[in-house]
Amino acid sequence: MGLRVGRHSATTSRCPGTLVPVPGALQEGSLRFGEEIPPWFSADDVQKMRLLAGAEVVSKARVPAHGQVLRVGFRAPMGAAAADGDCAAGLCGLAKRPGDLYEVLAFHLDRVLALNRSLPAVARRLGGHLLPYRYTDGAPRPVVWWAPDVRHLHDADNDQNSFALGWLQYQALLRQRCGAGGGAAPGRAPCVGVAHAEWSRLALFDFLLQVHDRLDRYCCGFEPEPGEPCVQEMLHAKCRNPAELALVHILVRRSAPSRLVFIDNAGRPQHPEAKLNFRLLQGIDSFPESAVAVLRSGCLQKMLLRSLYVDRELWDSQGGSEGLRPLLQTLERRAQIFLRYLREHNLGLFRETAAP
Known part of the structure; x- marks a missing residue:
């Protein structure tokens, strides 16, 4: 049975989209949407969450000035035109500290409130020999989608802004x-x-x-x-x-x-x-x-x-x-x-x- 996006009806609950799937509902790795995906997630959200939660990590890179964050590249989905780990094609994410798991809740809050300005994020236990041990120690950590076209200032002291603003x-x-x-x-x-x-x-x-x-x-x-x-x-x-x-x-x-x-x-x-x-x-x-x-x-x-x-x-x-x-x-x-x-x-x- 295929998954459907945004089909929950307010007639089944006073709070739309809040029916929790019964045990045994459809599950994809660490994601479980049930028969219907909560209506606040777009098809693009679902695609990126699947990538972050389940795709094989094929590359890693340090992020300048962010010693506890690692950029990881994912294997391209079957049939994709992009190469494995192509960040420009959206096949990368940021692996953050386990203590930053609240960032995953923040993503869900953003979608529930229909703000839609946060980048998709999931909790994931990373593994494999490619990553340093501190990233594969079994602790769940947030993995946040890497948006390839975020605009940064070319200023080493102010590169976390798209423009200077006081x-x-x-x-x-x-x-x-x-x-x-x-x-x-x-x-x-x-x-x-x-x-x-x-x-x-x-x-x-x-x-x-x-x-x-x-x-x-x-x-x-x-x-x-x-x-x-x-x-x-x-x-x-x-x-x-x-x-x-x-x-x-x-x-x-x-x-x-x-x-x-x-x-x-x-x-x-x-x-x-x-x-x-x-x-x-x-x-x-x-x-x-x-x-x-x-x-x-x-x-x-x-x-x-x-x-x-x-x-x-x-x-x-x-x-x-x-x-x-x-x-x-x-x-x-x-x-x-x-x-x-x-x-x-x-x-x-x-x-x-x-x-x-």
């Missing part, structure tokens, strides 16, 4: 509504070509996950502990001078330069609720209606459980539904806090004008 310029382009019919006027900061709505998606995503590295790598929005990297690297002290604050991991793909790409999404599941970083939401005046509808529906945890069930390695390593529940409850509490923020600040919603 906090003050970012706030200015939000006020100017760059990419939403607004634009740079004489004497104002230039726009960077990213659609205005993209910043709303990023802010919502980063708030729920408490990812500070993109919009607030200096930890200016909360009081960090002494052991935080932003303190250890003496970044927090720069909060006194907003002109020195730079945004990091602000990336686009050459094939879609107006859309952001969310990378390095292993946020902070243990970040205390009393220190939630609301600076991540600063300057945003509206949010995507479809994502907010999921947060309001009461279905977020059920949808994420159904989604994460697909990734057996992640599911089993975290103790199944019971083990994952504390993480999902944390996301649910943050979602409710975000919704309260939305109401208290009387912020608007916008509808998608085109397919993501």
